[in-house]
Amino acid sequence: MSYNEDKIKYYLKSILSISSPSGYTDKIMDYIKEELDTLNIPHFTTNKGAVVATLKGKNNDYQRTLSAHVDTLGAMVKKINSTGSLALDPIGGYMMNSIEGENCTIETVLGKIFTGTIQSTKPSVHISGNDARELKRDSENMEVILDEKISSKEEVEKLEISVGDFICFSARTLFTEKGFIKSRHLDDKASVAILLYAIKYIVDNKIELPYTTNIFISNYEEVGHGASASLPENTKEFLSVDMGCPGLDQNSSEYSVCICAKDSSGPYDLGLRKKLTEICKKENIDYKIDVYPHYGSDASAALRAGYDIKTALIGAGIFASHGYERTHMDSILCTLKLIISYCSQE
Structure with a gap:
């Protein structure tokens, strides 16, 4: 797979430049909808203000939903x-x-x-x-x-x-010559940029999806209830694209896609985790599996709300999370490759 890194950086820089703490996300949601319109992707806005885009697949009864959140600290x-x-x-x-x-x-x-x-x-x-x-x-x-x-x-x-x-x-976004990205709010705007580019890549390359796939851009994740409502009703698999947490005693890395086995809400679905790791092995995607005891996600919120779904959590490795954060383009590209491979395969 060959990706346009400049386009990924364009999405990320644009998203990071729009202020969007939880409860104040109208401006950034307007930007997301404009980009989806440019790509001719159907979408709707939930009553709570989340944006849900849909890519049609062969099977409409068994659907996948991927989420990322634009709200920040x-x-x-x-x-x-x-x-x-x-x-x-x-x-x-x-x-x-x-x-x-x-x-x-x-x-x-x-x-x-x-x-x-x-x-x-x-x-x-x-x-x-x-x-x-x-x-x-x-x-x-x-x-x-x-x-x-x-x-x-x-x-x-x-x-x-x-x-x-x-x-x-202030986000204080900086792209370095050696591939590092330093900024506030990479949690979770890096994932939103990745998903926007993944949509563009799938559309531009006319990739036929086995399952209808929804992209859920949530706006209240940082306060705990981002994806607690309005998931498309045929969602069977829910993949939260958030972040990995490299740091003291952790297995995560700024140069890999990070797959969470368990966080504060409990273990994620083992079968779905195995599917993701098998894709990484098959496609030669650098990955790390980790456990985050002080972490929750949109998948956690959806499960607490009572949705009967299989969940998984992946993301780029974000160092110094909830501070002045850092990641590397290697991690972003690994995450992107896993998402596109996952969406493309049964």
Whole structure:
């Protein structure tokens, strides 16, 4: 298989450039729908805002559904402080120290966008000394400093910033010459880019699919209920395309496709996992099998919702997940090859 890596990077860069914390995904969903329209792929939007695209196959009664999520970590304005800074409440699970010093945008319900920086309430060692170093990094001790000439709550309110507005972290996307990709939100925008390219590849190469295959782009995975509703009713196999977690004591890699055997929701379907590993062996795809004790996926949400489906979880290896993340094009291409091979075979 020969892939257009520039097109994959184009999808990924475009998706990463659109802010989309859970609950604030309309803009990125519009982008997804525009790309699907360009490819002439039928799709619909669920009541909750997910997008489901369908590629027709020979068998319409036994269907496969692949998912990835566009929603990301972020925060929401919890309070406007008397000094004009903004208290924040996290969206999704991450360490507060991972966003300290990060640039951000505040996107209001009225459509206004402001820039700022996330800091601790004691950001300077020259002022606070060891108190700055030892301050516990939790939401109560973090705030957004707006890039505005303001010093009071009243001045912030005049800007029409209010409690409930979204705080979006800068992605800081970087493609290196040696194939690394560094960015926030590779979880799970890398997978969305992979699935968009997989659709294009299948269409362009006129690949005949044995089963009707749905692509479910969810928008609430980071808060636990992304694929808990609206799966196509004939779905029998559900493949969550999310991420692998390379790191301390893990088997995953930034250079392979990672296949999850078990996460916090329990073991994934053994038969489906065997099918995926057999494809990897047959097609000479570099893969790693791993266990993630502090992890859940769209497949987890679908099972909790009561769907009678076989599930599996795969993804590119994303280092430093829920922080400033990194992967490699090797991992993305391995994941892509497995997806196309899986969709093409019975």
